Amino acid sequence: MSFPYEYIFKYIIIGDMGVGKSCLLHQFTENKFVPDSPHTIGVEFGTRIVDVNNKKIKLQIWDTAGQERFRAVTRSYYRGAAGALLVYDITRRITYNHLTTWLTDARNLTNPNTVIMLIGNKKDLEGQRDVTYEEASAFAKQNGLIFVESSAKTGENVEEAFLRTAKLIFQSVQEGNVDLIPDGGITKSNATNTNNTPNLGQEKKSDCAC
Amino acid sequence: MSDTTTNNNSNSSVTTPVTPLVLEDENRGVSDEAIEASLDGLKHNTLKTSYTVLNTNNPHIDVNTQWIHNKLKEKEPEYTEKKNMSIFLGTWNVNGKKPSEPLDLWLKDPQMTIQPDIYAIGFQELDLTAEALLLGDTTRSLPWEQHILSSLQGDYVKLLSRQLVGILLCVYVKREHKPHITNAMSDIAAVGIMGMMGNKGGVAIRFSFYNTTICIINSHLNAHLDNVLRRNQDMRDIAKNIKFITDDGKTINIYEHDQLFWIGDLNYRIPLPDQEVKDRIKKKDFYNLFLQDQLYTQMKSGSAFEGFQEPPISFAPTYKYDAGTDEYDSSEKKRTPAWCDRVLWKTAKTAENVGILSYRRHELMTSDHRPVSASFIIKIKIVIPEAKSRVYQDIVKELDKKENDSMPDASISSNMVDFEEIKFMTPVTRQIVIENIGQVIARFQFIPKLDETSLCKPWLKISPIAGMMIPKEKIMLELTIYVDNLTSQAFNVNGESMDDILILHLENGKDYFISISGVFQKTCFGNTLENLVRYPHPIRNNIPIPSDQKKLSIPKELWRIVDYIYYNGLKEEGLFIESGVTKEMELIRDCLDSGEPFTNITFSIHSMAETLIRFLESLVEPVIPFNMYQQALDASSSPVSCKTLVSHLPAVNYNVFFYLISFLIEALSHNQENKLSPDQLAIIFSTVFLRPSPLSPQSQYPPEAAIVKKRADLILHFLISKDLL
Structure with a gap:
């Protein structure tokens, strides 16, 4: 008999405020879409x-706040991500224009093997499209990213985005490009790390000055 | 490191960069291949056992697996379709004979209307030699198996056969079904001589046929009319001792199958006089004869084969014949005819019962027994892979959802705490409320930001920094900003803005960011002399002199205080001795910072005098800088050394020192009125002119008397010998 999962992959979802990061997470984990959901102020989880090549993999997804003022703080959550979903809103060019800074952060703060996927969200709002598929696709190609357009509202391509990233991470693991280290965002399931405990910062507890 | 060593790659410290992950076939979705791969994965249960071993000591994993497995089983009807399949079970005691006639009459009975999907063929007394019994020789089975295959022809393939001395069980299936058979296993149980030899006993074969589990037992129980209880016991021993061990170490017994068949020479007899039996056989009165059958009576009383069923018998007893003839035993022993050879079945409660197609004997005459067969229809559950993967996905999602729901959740009353205006040394507290809105106990704690060790800026206090809430419980968190002369430098001198972001972490859950903001009222207090002389205008106007221009010689605020006392209070009795009024001192501070004249406010001269002392005390670094503290103590015994020391002060500090000492000397000149003595002033002002760095060990304890005296002496030298300056 199998057991639920063999690997744990850590994902982060990043991008401007209001592009639908939390909605993507909820659509993927709970198949639900909450319109007008409040902005994430913090980090949700x-x-x-999922199954990739017959292996069960637990995706541990960190959904970060998109506001500029939290940028410095959210950076601390990038560490050890095996996958980064970089999200923009196809109906708001400004969110697309900011991709370069997000990408710079992602590249600087994750390891070279981190799989970064570009997601153009709100595909259902075709009439208000502000960024063409071709343009974003070219950007992705230029920067070595995989790219998909999705809709957290209809669920279109949401599953695919997460699974495709997982597949590439797994491929990377199999090819030996990635070391399995506890902090590396890719963890082999075993007794020490089976529950979904985000333990960021907890090890620093003893240093609290206040 | 222990958890990484399971991976072969983990010992290579060099990692090669990932090749660019651009896929050529960028369409507007994900490739079919990716979807297929993920769906493939959902076809379940194909993980290597080595990983299972790795996790056997982890109850968490086992529980989850079990849950998924059980749910999947529960929902089986949602992803399986039923199909009728037939099984043929044959049993023949061949009495040690070798095959001498084709088996078609038995296995390919012309009356048979459908081709069975499964053949299970059992023999007893296949081999009566001592070699077989003692050495486990099984070569005698080969000619029989060849005969079976030639009878079944090319349509069937052998699944498995198992032999215990003379007891042989072979299972054949239609070629098309072979790929759908999994977990085929066999076992034996001997109950013969000494209760352990294989002359009597049973062999069993089990397998999964599509999604239906089938187990077949072929047994040869102890003989003779009187041995009923022994046969009952044989049956129970065989049932108990046959066990199948799966790949992952699980044990399955014979009753844990959808369909269980028991065939063989069970050796139960008919306890009636020989002639009576034969007469009834002649009359084909099988019904009344059967009522006397030992197996029937034992089963009826629940003494053996509990829960088993047998198709109705409508054929003559199959034992004992004179071999090669249609005559019952004509030897001296004159064995009474009996239905020794039987086929029984038992269907699990959770499965659908079988349908009987036939139960008959066959006229093969090689042995002293006639072969018997029974055919059944079995409803086979066939998995629809797409449906199963959908159901599986739903189950896993449900589990994920439960897991996500069981994560703690909380709401906080505000993510933004604006303290608005913050004044020096004036604590301001704001409250936020955190409420447990999840379904489990929530433990929270503030955690530091990346690469930081403290939870927040030094001017902020959080209380409590950690806590626990049961569902629906609320806890009030107090945030207090207090800027003292240790923390004021950041705003007064370095021009930092007053803001911070706190991370409130829920154990096993999300993090909340709380933005803290405030506007610090710049003040001359908690400042540095070096900085203050750059501000000719009120400090709140925040217009410093450009760095290349001449600065003030002393802070103008110091001048304003001293000037005021000089004109309004020099003769006041108790000057610098009596306390000021806090509220008045705050007003004075405001005037100093805003540039407002003192004439707009009312206060006593003592409040102004104390303001002077507080001002000096609040300086980030005192008039005698920290790095000269020890030298100053050392110099205090000698006026000349003191003079030298002071001459080495930084320019602004020297100006301030000179200015204040001159002022104090002036104050002492009015000692008739104000009653001040040089000793008093030296004591008072030495503590603010001269103090150890707050980071130094000396600052941790109140100074010793000797130190206090040394400090005072330093000032005293200047107060009593005017030419020292």
Whole structure:
């Protein structure tokens, strides 16, 4: 008999405020879409077990706040991500224009093997499109990213985005490009790390000055 | 490191960069291949056992797996379709004979209307030699198996056969079904001589046929009319001792199958006089004869084969014949005819019962037994892979959802705490409320930001920094900003803005960011002399002199205080001795910072005098800088050394020192009125002119008397010998 998962992959979802990061997470983990959901002020967290090449993999997804003022703080959550979903809103060019800074952060703060996926969200709002598929696709190609357009509202391509990233990470693991280190965002399931405990910062507890 | 060593790659410290992950076939979705791969994965249960071993000591994993497995089983009807399949079970005691006639009459009975999907063929007494019994020789089975295959022809393939001395069980399936058979296993149980030899006993074969589990037992129980209880016991021993061990170490017994068949020479007899039996057989009165059958009576009383069923018998007893003839035993022993050879079945409660197609004997005459067969229809559950993967996905999602729901959740009353205006040394507290809105206990704690060790800026205090809430419980968190002369430098001198972001972390859950902001009222207090002389205008106007221009010689605020006392209070009795009024001192501070004249406010001269002392005390670095503290103590015994020391002060500090000492000397000249003595002033002002760095060990304890005296002496030298300056 199998057991639920063999690997844990850590994902982060980043991008401007209001591009639909939390909605993507909720659509993926709970198949639900909450219109007008409040802005994430902090970091939310969801998990789902998926199958990649017959291996069960637990995705541990960290959904970060998009506001500029939290940028410095959210950076601390990038560390050890195996996958980064870089999200923009196809109906708001400004969110697309900011991709370069997000990407710079992602590249600087994750390791070279981190799989970064570009997601153009709100595909359902075709009439208000502000960024063409071709343009974003070219940007992705230039920067070595995989790219997909999705809709957190209809669910279109949401599953695919997460699974495709997982597949590439897994491929990377199999090819030996990635070391399995506890802090590396890719963890082999075993007794020490089976629950979904985000433990960022907890090890620093003893240093609290206040 | 222990958890990484399971991976072969983990010992290579060099990692090669990932090749660019651009896929050529960028369409507007994900490739079919990717979807297929993920769906493939959902076809379940194909993980290597080595990983399972790795996790056997982890109850968390086992529980989850079990849950998924059980749910999947529960929902089986949602992803399986039922199909009728037939199984043929044959049993023949061949009495040690070798095959001498084709088996078609038995296995390919012309009356048979459908081709069975499964053949299970059992023999007893296949081999009566001592070699077989003692050495486990099984070569005698080969000619029989060849005969079976030639009878079944090319349509069937052998699944498995198992032999215990003379007891042989072979299972054949239609070629098309072979790929759908999994977990085929066999076992034996001997109950013969000494209760352990294989002359009597049973062999069993089990397998999964599509999604239906089938187990077949072929047994040869102890003989003779009187041995009923022994046969009952044989049956129970065989049932108990046959066990199948799966790949992952699980044990399955014979009753844990959808369909269980028991065939063989069960050796139960008919306890009636020989002639009576034969007469009834002649009359084909099988019904009344059967009522006397030992197996029937034992089963009826629940003494053996509990829960088993047998198709109705409508054929003559199959034992004992004179071999090669249609005559019952004509030897001296004159064995009474009996239905020794039987086929029974038992369907699990959770499965659908079988349908009987036939139960008959066959006229093969090689042995002293006639072969018997029974055919059944079995409803086979066939998995629809797409449906199963959908159901599986739903189950896993449900589990994920539960897991996500069981994560703690909380709401906080505000993510933005604006303290608005903050004044020096004036604590301001704001409250936020955190409420547990999840379904489990929530533990929270503030955590530091990346690469930081403290939870927040030094001017902020959080209380409590950690806590626990049961569902629906609320906890009030107090945030207090207090800027003292240790923390004021950041705003007064370095021009930092007053803001911070706190991370409130829920154990096993999300993090909340709380933005803190405030506007610090710049003040001359908690400042540095060096900085203050750059501000000719009120400090709140925030217009410093450009760095290349001449600065003030002393802070103008110091001048304003001293000037005021000089004109209004020099003769006041108790000057610098009596306390000021806090509220008045705050007003004075405001005037100093805003540039407002003192005439707009009312206060006593003592409040102004104390303001002077507080001002000096609040300086980030005192008039005698920290790095000269020890030298100053050392110099205090000698006026000349003191003079030298002071001459080495930085320019602004020297100006301030000179200015204040001159002022104090002036004050002492009015000692008739104000009653001040040089000793008093030296004591008072030495503590603010001269103090150890707050980071130094000396600052941790109140100074010793000797130190206090040394400090005072330093000032005293200047107060009593005017030419020292």
